[in-house]
Amino acid sequence: MSKKLFIQLIADYGVGDPAFAEVVQKLKLLDPECEVFCTSVPKFSTLATGFWTAQLAQVNEVGGMVIYTNTAPRKDNKEIRQKNEGERLVYTKLGNGIEIIGVNAGYCFSFVKPYTKSFRVVNVANKGSQFRSRDFYPEAVVGLAQKKSGFLGDELDINSIPDTPQHRIAWIDGYGNLKSTVRVSQCRYKVGQALLVTLNGMKRTAFYTDGSFNVREGELAFAPGSSGGEDRFMEIFLRGLSAWKEFGKPHIEDEFVIQKE
Numbered sequence: 001m002s003k004k005l006f007i008q009l010i011a012d013y014g015v016g017d018p019a020f021a022e023v024v025q026k027l028k029l030l031d032p033e034c035e036v037f038c039t040s041v042p043k044f045s046t047l048a049t050g051f052w053t054a055q056l057a058q059v060n061e062v063g064g065m066v067i068y069t070n071t072a073p074r075k076d077n078k079e080i081r082q083k084n085e086g087e088r089l090v091y092t093k094l095g096n097g098i099e100i101i102g103v104n105a106g107y108c109f110s111f112v113k114p115y116t117k118s119f120r121v122v123n124v125a126n127k128g129s130q131f132r133s134r135d136f137y138p139e140a141v142v143g144l145a146q147k148k149s150g151f152l153g154d155e156l157d158i159n160s161i162p163d164t165p166q167h168r169i170a171w172i173d174g175y176g177n178l179k180s181t182v183r184v185s186q187c188r189y190k191v192g193q194a195l196l197v198t199l200n201g202m203k204r205t206a207f208y209t210d211g212s213f214n215v216r217e218g219e220l221a222f223a224p225g226s227s228g229g230e231d232r233f234m235e236i237f238l239r240g241l242s243a244w245k246e247f248g249k250p251h252i253e254d255e256f257v258i259q260k261e
Contacts, residue, residue, distance in 0.1 A: 009039065023133055044071065046108045047107045055228070057094055089137055090121055176245055178236040179235050192207060192209070193208045199257075
């Protein structure tokens, strides 16, 4: 007996937006047995989309799972767009077998770039609807998951995917921890070393640690977080409080600077 199709849907519709309901309903219409889990990212944030695409694709990945992403700021061409045309839908297969189908915009595929084995155009309409992710794309997502022919187009250059930008805020969790794009392997600090963090026009001292709770209550840490797999992403963490509020409520994609004190 084959497994049910499991789709991780990542989009910038907004938490609780009925757009999610419409896309899920279309997917269920095409495959009544499929299961869909929705994750909302901030509007137009290709960085957050890419961050969660990589996390879900590489940490506790489920065999046969498909990741479907739709964050389409339509910034590939700033001129007048005909029939709501935007960035194209593409297909990626990683070394671990996970398939990702999403709009090729900004950093949506940057975090999985080093693990990408196949990067191809998806043969599907990219204009003619303001709601492509409901009206056109689900057929391709379900069709590719079911191994139907005709949806895979030309190969694309993997090197055309932009690299992950450094020293950016990739996500802000519910505790106010600031998940960054800096990997543990990129850090050259000593445990307990004082660092000066500049973010959102504010400067604060944080201590480099190898575990988030290796600081006192109320102290800032620059520490490995829970995301990123074997080479985890660093977080700016304020024990017992919110680093997000401490830095004046910065936004996802904001850049920060780390310096030795």
